[in-house]
Amino acid sequence: xxxxxxxxxxxxxxxxxxxxxxxxxxxPDAETGARAVPIYQTTSFVFDDAEQAAQLFELKQxxxxxxxxxxxxxAVLEERLASLECATGxxxxxxxxxxxxxxxxxxxxxxxxxxxSSQLYGGSITQLVHTLKKFSIGVRxxxxxxxxxxxxxxxxxxxxxxxxTIGNPRGAVLDIARVAALAASKGIPLIVDNTMATPxxxxxxxxxxxxxVHSATKFIGGHGTALGGVLLDSGKFDFSRYxxxxxxxxxxxxxxxxxxxxxxxxxxxxxxxTLRDTGACLSPFNAFLLIQGLETLSLRxxxxxxxxxxxxxxxEAHREVAWVAYAGLPSHPDHxxxxxxxxxxxxxxxxxxxxxxxxxxxxxxxxxxxxxxxLFSHLANIGDVRSLVIHPASTTHQQLSDEELxxxxxxxxxxxxxxxxxxxEDLLWDLDQALLAL
Amino acid sequence: MxxxxxxxxxxxxxxxxxxxxxxxxxxxxxxxxLLRGARTVAVVGLSTDPQRASWFVASYLQNAGYxxxxxxxxxxxxxxxxCYPDLASIPEPVDLVDVFRPASECLAVARQAVAARxxxxxxxxxxxxxxxxxxxxxxxxxxxVDRCVKMEHGRYHGxxxxxxxxxxxxxxRRSRRG
Ligand SMILES: Cc1ncc(COP(=O)(O)O)c(C=O)c1O
Numbered sequence: 001x002x003x004x005x006x007x008x009x010x011x012x013x014x015x016x017x018x019x020x021x022x023x024x025x026x027x028p029d030a031e032t033g034a035r036a037v038p039i040y041q042t043t044s045f046v047f048d049d050a051e052q053a054a055q056l057f058e059l060k061q062x063x064x065x066x067x068x069x070x071x072x073x074x075a076v077l078e079e080r081l082a083s084l085e086c087a088t089g090x091x092x093x094x095x096x097x098x099x100x101x102x103x104x105x106x107x108x109x110x111x112x113x114x115x116x117s118s119q120l121y122g123g124s125i126t127q128l129v130h131t132l133k134k135f136s137i138g139v140r141x142x143x144x145x146x147x148x149x150x151x152x153x154x155x156x157x158x159x160x161x162x163x164x165t166i167g168n169p170r171g172a173v174l175d176i177a178r179v180a181a182l183a184a185s186k187g188i189p190l191i192v193d194n195t196m197a198t199p200x201x202x203x204x205x206x207x208x209x210x211x212x213v214h215s216a217t218k219f220i221g222g223h224g225t226a227l228g229g230v231l232l233d234s235g236k237f238d239f240s241r242y243x244x245x246x247x248x249x250x251x252x253x254x255x256x257x258x259x260x261x262x263x264x265x266x267x268x269x270x271x272x273x274t275l276r277d278t279g280a281c282l283s284p285f286n287a288f289l290l291i292q293g294l295e296t297l298s299l300r301x302x303x304x305x306x307x308x309x310x311x312x313x314x315x316e317a318h319r320e321v322a323w324v325a326y327a328g329l330p331s332h333p334d335h336x337x338x339x340x341x342x343x344x345x346x347x348x349x350x351x352x353x354x355x356x357x358x359x360x361x362x363x364x365x366x367x368x369x370x371x372x373x374x375l376f377s378h379l380a381n382i383g384d385v386r387s388l389v390i391h392p393a394s395t396t397h398q399q400l401s402d403e404e405l406x407x408x409x410x411x412x413x414x415x416x417x418x419x420x421x422x423x424x425e426d427l428l429w430d431l432d433q434a435l436l437a438l
Numbered sequence: 439m440x441x442x443x444x445x446x447x448x449x450x451x452x453x454x455x456x457x458x459x460x461x462x463x464x465x466x467x468x469x470x471x472l473l474r475g476a477r478t479v480a481v482v483g484l485s486t487d488p489q490r491a492s493w494f495v496a497s498y499l500q501n502a503g504y505x506x507x508x509x510x511x512x513x514x515x516x517x518x519x520x521c522y523p524d525l526a527s528i529p530e531p532v533d534l535v536d537v538f539r540p541a542s543e544c545l546a547v548a549r550q551a552v553a554a555r556x557x558x559x560x561x562x563x564x565x566x567x568x569x570x571x572x573x574x575x576x577x578x579x580x581x582x583v584d585r586c587v588k589m590e591h592g593r594y595h596g597x598x599x600x601x602x603x604x605x606x607x608x609x610x611r612r613s614r615r616g
Contacts, residue, residue: 012466014448015608025599028612052501058488060497062597070600078602088452089603235452253489260491262563262586263452264603271602 017084017200022295025079039288040072059255059272069276073284077291081220081230084199084297085212088235089267091275092228092287096195096215097123098280099229101131103191103213104160105278106270109244110136112159117144117174119167119409121215122396124193128162144172145334150182159242160189165204165341166196169351169392169416170325170409173337180208189237195219195383196347200301205234207341211266218383219348222293222300226286231270235263245269251277300385300421305345307427308419314428315352320435322413326350348420349382353413354438359402362413365438366391369415372434375426382418387427390416449593449606453584454566463571463583469590472558472580476533477505479587480525480556482547483538484508484516492538493517495562495588502591507532525550532556536587537565544570552577562586 015023026037045064047053055061064070078090093099108114116128118141128139142149144163154161161183163174176192183190189210194202198219204212214220216228239245239258245266248254251273258265275281282290305328312326324331327338328346338346354369356362369391370378376389380396390396393412397405402412419427449466450457479499484506485492496506496517507530508516511523522528525535525547535551537544537560544567551559551574558580561567566584575581582590592598593605596613 012448014450020608023608023610024604027596027607027609030613033612055497055501060494061501062592062600064600070602072600075600075602079599079604082602082604083606083608086451087604089601091602255489260489260494262491264601267602 018298020080020083021297024083025076037073037076037288037291040067040284042071042284043067058253059268067284068279068281069271071281071284071287073291074282074287077216077228077282077287077294078230080291080294081199081214081216082232084203084294085194085232086199086203086205086234087212087232088263090230090232091267091270092216092230092282093275093280094229094282095227095280096193096213096217096229097127098278099213099215099231100124100127100193102270102274102278102280103211103231104132104137105135106266106274107189107242107244108132108135108137108159111157113138113140113155113157114160114162115140115142115150115153115158116161117163117167117172118142119144119170119172120162120164120193121168121195122408124164125408144174144179147175147178147182150179154182154186154188158186158188159244160191162191162193164193164196165202166327166347166349168196168409169414171327171332171334171346171350173327173334173341173346175337176202176204176207176209176341180210183210184208187238187241189242196349197342198297198301200298201305201344201347202341205232205236210234210237216290218381219301219304220294220297220383221290222297222383222385223289224381224384224386225293226289228282228286228290231267233264233267237266239265249273301348302345303421304348304419307421307424308348308350308417309345310424311417311419311427311431312350312352315431318432318435320355320438322353322355324350324352349416349418351414351416353411354415354435356413359412362411363393366413366415367394368438369434370394372437373430374433375422375430376417382416384418385421387420387422388418392416447606447608451604451606452563454564455584459568459583462575463581464585468580469582469585470594472534472560472582473587473591473594476558478507478530478532479504479534479536480507480509480522480528480532481536481538482509482525484510484513484521485538486510486513486516491562491586495536495538495586498588498591502595525554525556528554534558534560534587536560536562538562539565541565541567545573548574551579558582560585560587563589 082090140153191211192204192209195215212232246258257269316324508521513521548570559574560582563586
């Protein structure tokens with residue numbers, strides 16, 4: 001942490017997390033002095049002259065051309081998140097799924113493989129298995145808690161490792177430093193989805209991750225108003241022997257991105273090629289909404305994590321509850337990892353199971369419980385300031401058999417909660433009354 | 439547009455230097471003073487290939503209003519400017535010597551920069567040769583090591599920020615015009 005000793009008026013200062021949360025990436029502009037971040041709701045930007053236009057397109061000058069590639073409002077969100085994640089830079093996208101896809105399409109070529117944790121958000125698993133297959137990119141899944149599985153799954157075709165700081169749906173905590181060391185020993189990047197923890201609770205780059213992706217839709221926005229995503233680069237990976245970033249690019253006049261741009265070669269390629277060609281850009285208005293959320297991120301994460309711990313403890317002691325999977329509880333297998341990587345709180349999302357005799361009974365009781373809740377919103381999202389609940393077996397996963405469910409770590413009685421900012425006693429009251437009505 | 443003079447934020451990312459070396463050879467105030475004061479920049483090792491980093495940097499500097507003097511024994515003219523085989527051959531004063539040569543040549547370039555009475559020596563990003571930096575610093579030159587002139591100019595003039603990069607600048611003061 002920053003020291004408060006001032007040696008001279010010009011002593012360079014390293015500002016703290018909360019300061020960067022409200023200031024990084026935005027300098028009041030010379031023309032208006034506007035204090036809040038202005039919304040640059042424009043598709044395009046005028047050139048000074050034809051010469052400058054040509055140089056912008058050749059990346060020989062910095063500047064905005066078209067909001068599919070960059071936009072001044074979006075740039076504030078990008079730099080602010082880069083500052084908070086201790087990254088060299090960032091690229092904002094239309095959603096979390098888009099951030100992942102842009103990352104994969106920038107790094108990988110047909111024939112490459114990814115080794116990924118099996119405990120991921122369901123949409124990420126589908127993207128890895130089915131969408132990447134269309135690009136002839138393969139994936140192997142491993143139990144993220146087993147280092148030997150990660151190691152055994154790596155082949156000469158493996159070009160990246162992928163995991164979530166806090167996994168879905170059972171809250172497995174990734175041992176980032178260990179998996180990062182393995183990735184480094186193989187000369188490949190480790191990509192971490194830090195959606196559940198956010199930089200307020202964990203900064204994967206500080207533990208050795210190469211790239212970080214987020215669904216900003218969740219806690220970063222925090223208010224359930226805008227979809228968005230971001231990918232961040234530590235700037236520490238040596239891409240000189242990683243052909244997709246180092247070799248002359250046929251999509252950009254044979255430019256060698258790593259040679260020319262160094263620690264931001266990957267991000268320049270992601271922006272100038274992948275974002276340009278996929279069109280997966282974030283709208284400036286959504287960037288503005290996400291910035292508003294970001295400015296209170298640490299306060300919300302502290303409070304929502306503390307409330308989640310209260311709720312998890314309460315449920316664990318409840319006679320209608322069979323189990324609670326929250327890494328903040330000593331009963332969780334990854335509690336020690338949570339203490340190491342998430343000392344400020346284990347996040348606000350966790351799952352639990354209602355006591356039930358059989359699979360079908362679990363599904364029925366889960367549905368009844370959700371229908372009895374008064375304050376928890378029943379919807380398919382996490383990270384809102386309002387508390388949320390979902391019963392995967394009767395919603396997102398309802399077409400799966402009990403056996404298929406359990407293979408994905410989702411049992412029929414599993415209920416997922418995302419704890420918001422309500423009075424925690426009110427949340428306990430709501431859960432109690434719905435459990436009582438079963 | 440940039441944050442104006444006097445920004446004293448710690449700028450520490452993306453460097454192979456130790457914290458002590460960073461304090462000596464990547465001082466944000468020295469870098470801002472150099473970028474503000476320099477007019478003539480000799481680019482040692484400027485390539486004739488428009489897709490090389492040195493070309494990106496030199497063409498950027500020209501656009502930003504600096505006079506670029508190419509130093510490359512194998513070329514006659516680059517970017518519309520007469521090319522010189524070495525620093526000693528340049529017939530006019532040089533403010534900043536920006537180096538794109540391998541580390542093994544940096545000591546010789548540093549000696550030439552001192553002899554040519556240049557005001558500053560700048561070894562580009564990922565180019566670390568501390569002896570060369572020490573030699574130039576002892577002769578009274580301002581010295582920067584393991585940073586890119588284009589990125590530093592972009593850091594303090596807003597361009598790097600538009601590319602989504604972490605400039606590490608934090609300030610509540612209104613930016614300057616121009
Ligand atoms: C951990 C995680 N990663 C990625 C995503 C995808 O993000 P988005 O919905 O913003 O595309 C989600 C949620 O949907 C998520 O929970």
